Amino acid sequence: MNPSILFFNPFKKILLASTVFYKKPVCITPLIASANFTTIQKGLLLLAGLFVADFITGIAASCIEFRNNPPKIGNAVKQYAIQSSKLRISIVKFCAYGMAILIGAGIEWAFIAQEFSPHEALKQMSLTTIVVAFCCIIETYSIVFENIKRMGFDIILELKNVAAKAWDLYTTLKNDPK
Numbered sequence: 001m002n003p004s005i006l007f008f009n010p011f012k013k014i015l016l017a018s019t020v021f022y023k024k025p026v027c028i029t030p031l032i033a034s035a036n037f038t039t040i041q042k043g044l045l046l047l048a049g050l051f052v053a054d055f056i057t058g059i060a061a062s063c064i065e066f067r068n069n070p071p072k073i074g075n076a077v078k079q080y081a082i083q084s085s086k087l088r089i090s091i092v093k094f095c096a097y098g099m100a101i102l103i104g105a106g107i108e109w110a111f112i113a114q115e116f117s118p119h120e121a122l123k124q125m126s127l128t129t130i131v132v133a134f135c136c137i138i139e140t141y142s143i144v145f146e147n148i149k150r151m152g153f154d155i156i157l158e159l160k161n162v163a164a165k166a167w168d169l170y171t172t173l174k175n176d177p178k
Contacts, residue, residue, distance in 0.1 A: 043129055043133060044132060047097065057147035058086065062150075064151050100131050101128060101132060104132075112126070112127055
């Protein structure tokens with residue numbers, strides 16, 4: 001096999017990286033990091049990572065909630081930390097993201113033959129890229145403002161506290177009354 005083909009084809013590089021990973025796990029990072037992905041491929045990889053992170057933080061939040069509020073033994077139904085209804089919602093969300101991306105790609109294929117620039121400061125984008133970015137924003141919101149808050153760390157409250165302390169410091173340094 002010609003090594004130059006592996007250098008220019010990112011999918012073959014990932015295949016080689018996955019075979020090398022089992023033998024030498026340290027070698028996988030430079031091979032994947034140097035692969036040349038398109039914007040949509042990068043977005044899909046980011047969305048996959050955010051989806052996995054949302055899933056993990058959701059499970060961690062459920063376990064923390066279950067540990068802090070154990071179910072009563074009386075006439076209550078037995079509850080588990082990880083419930084199948086929440087897993088079903090994750091599967092539905094995954095399918096909805098996939099359908100949104102496929103519909104965006106279909107609309108782009110049918111009506112928009114080329115990439116466009118929504119603003120002169122942004123680079124060329126496609127409709128599918130915008131749909132993937134919107135899905136990434138939803139996942140980021142779910143991780144930061146839902147799951148982490150359920151774990152007991154309220155980011156908005158912490159930002160308000162930091163802003164109040166910074167304002168107090170500013171007014172103290174300026175010697176202005178409040």
